[in-house]
Amino acid sequence: MKVIILGNAGAGKSTLARKLIASQPAARLSLDEVAFQGGTERRPLQESVEDVRRWISEQDSWIIEGCYADILEPVLACADELIFLNPGVVACLAHCRSRPWEPEKFSSRQEQDANLDNLLQWVGTYDTRADEYGLARHRALYESFAGKKRELCHPELYASTRCSVFIATSLDGLIARNDGSIDWLERANAAVPASEDCGYADYMQTVDAIVMGRATFDKVLSFPDWPYGNLPVHVLSTTLRCRPSGVPDSVQVLHATPHEVVERAAAAGHRHLYIDGGRTIQGFLRAGLITELTITIIPILLGSGLRLFGDLPADTDLRLLSSKAFPFGFVQSHYAVCQKA
Template sequence: MPGEGNATGSRVTLHVVSSLDGFIARKDNNVSWLDVHGSVYESGVSISEEEAASFVKGIDCYVLGSRTYEHALELGWPYGDTPTVAVTGRTWPSTRESVEFYSGDLETLVRAKLAPRYRNIWLVGGAMLCQGFLSLGLVDEIRLTIAPVLLGDGLRLFGGLLTESNWDLRNVVAYKNGFVDLTYAASSV
């Protein structure tokens, strides 16, 4: 059952941005489509830089795969000094004090390493890592942001490796830029 592994009071949130047709990246892992500039959705909300900064401050730890880590470095490291765990089998040079590398069992990572130290853990990609967390029931909450673009092909977040599970809708927010944020909690059913 989703979320069973986090009895310590910590919460693992899977957060990802997807296209309307369910892709999180193009086949070449390119995500330039995230910079979509479409028409303004007048009924949508906007968030100030202060609100966004305050929200991000509440995240205690990020977990990401090696390709997401590589992409974050290319972007100029959007995670600041927040502790970050890059799950990878590759050897990487240490570029930041806040980053540690992990290669091993995901349940051990969450239950033994992260849950005792952090309350608000955000899993931010990639697809294989997210699928691994989901299949092991290590995700308590899914925050799926839908971008107003159809890609037609690419890398899917939810591949064929997952089994059926129920999630409870907790919140929906539509933004002025046309993006929609859906928040689901692991179902207790």
């Protein structure tokens, strides 16, 4: 990961950087650390650029965040991805007013508060400034970048959208046989009383949209009836180009990364995404986007098949929220995914 996050003060650059690092460990550099030599006096530009180049050369994986287009332009080609946070001046001003104390920038909360009026005035001119901190320079930098890039206009919504999992597995952690069959699960469900859904209906009441992969979508299409009503369903696929005929208009086919999916969902006002399907769940876990897991263990050993979990960039700590044993042998555990500091 070699990512540059660009935007106005208060756009949410540091928040997004921490969120990305939680999913994939990386070094982080705030350009405030290299831009000034004390107080409000800027260092010579070339010195700042050389410090950034030196820092980049020492890192395998990194995130740089800041509003300094003049420092970023010479090192832009080093990045694999550029993220431009552009939530608008009103949102940036609100974020600045609610900022916690930033000890890396100010020696005390009182010093930070004393600087607030100047900061708000400066942030408020973002759209009209022609300097290296303004929208015009940031837009030009974004347009000039030839690599992967995305502009987030709703970073606050993006950060508040949560992704969860509600799924059943065998005791040995498998969600299907090698051929995708879930006959074992259907057989187990046949022993469950008709009045018992193991909390599924209550869970679905909280869901705004569903995200699944192509394999899961194909399995759902094999059911006698479409099970999701008008609930929005995002199908992630690199091979499916459009919605199949006969499928509800609420289904959308996407070729997007987990972060891009969350961004789109947030912009649409979706606050809770149900992530379904082994590969899709694994991708969202690797991206650090899953916040809760509800796993119902079926008392069967399959020996081989499709696993729920795959490789992760680092250990993922879980906190048990609740556990329930059902009289028909199912055991359901509800976990929170612990976010790294």
